[in-house]
Amino acid sequence: MKRMADDPDYIVELPGVEDAAASLEEPRDRRKWIGVRFECCGTYQRIYRNRSGTAYEGRCPRCLRLVRALIGPGGTSARFFVAE
Numbered sequence: 001m002k003r004m005a006d007d008p009d010y011i012v013e014l015p016g017v018e019d020a021a022a023s024l025e026e027p028r029d030r031r032k033w034i035g036v037r038f039e040c041c042g043t044y045q046r047i048y049r050n051r052s053g054t055a056y057e058g059r060c061p062r063c064l065r066l067v068r069a070l071i072g073p074g075g076t077s078a079r080f081f082v083a084e
């Protein structure tokens with residue numbers, strides 16, 4: 001995924017029991033996540049799916065730049081991205 005913040009690709013959520021069992025109190029370490037490398041600071045961070053399940057959202061651990069990867073049909077099933 002290139003230019004993640006400006007022109008987000010969509011991510012396909014693979015069907016699974018996790019979704020059916022998802023609850024409002026889903027523990028953080030069981031939430032779905034993707035790995036993002038932040039080119040701005042040369043750091044790596046996991047970002048987690050938001051409450052509404054529409055996107056993965058997170059911030060660069062150093063400069064706190066916000067990145068978002070929308071979830072939707074026709075997207076990629078990749079789980080690691082570069083935020084340039």
Ligand SMILES: [Zn+2]
Nearest residue numbers: 040041060063
């Ligand atoms: Zn940064």
